[in-house]
Amino acid sequence: MKSNKLYDEQRIKVAQEAINGTKISFLARKYSVSPSTIANWVKFYKERFGEQATPSVSERIEDAKRVQELEDKMDTAIKLLGEKDLEIELLRELLKKTNPAYKTNLK
Known part of the structure; x- marks a missing residue:
């Protein structure tokens, strides 16, 4: 060929x-x-x-809107997941410390 x-x-x-x-x-x-x-x-x-x-123009527009909505939701989910991961990491580091960052009154 x-x-x-x-x-x-x-x-x-x-x-x-x-x-x-x-x-x-x-x-x-x-x-x-x-x-x-x-x-x-x-x-x-x-x-x-x-x-x-062959999809019609209206079907392609609807698909594009749906894809945009899904991308927005995915971006939001990724941001929330990142925040949760950061929060978990901070809490793990606090648990590892022997002296917490705050003072307690034990009297």
């Missing part, structure tokens, strides 16, 4: 990128193929997997 030939998986990937909104001219330069070839791959992809395989 020639080195510039793409395998079926790569062709499907390129077709998905084109369907998801990446410009065909950009993809053609990126993968060193002609724009008409990519258009044929998109047509083949749609025939093979159907129109339901």
Whole structure:
């Protein structure tokens, strides 16, 4: 096979990128193929997997919002986990000390 030939998986990937909104001219330069070839791959992809395989714009927007919410939740969880780890470490160090940092009245 020639080195510039793409395998079926790569062709499907390129077709998905084109369907998801990446410009065909950009993809053609990126993968060193002609724009008409990519258009044929998109047509083949749609025939093979159907129109339901391509998400609509509203579905992509909803997915992007959902991903953003999940990333925000993950950032918050990581911050809380870091704070808890720090707190645990400080408490362990206090337990190791023989003289606590405060004075007690034992009289």
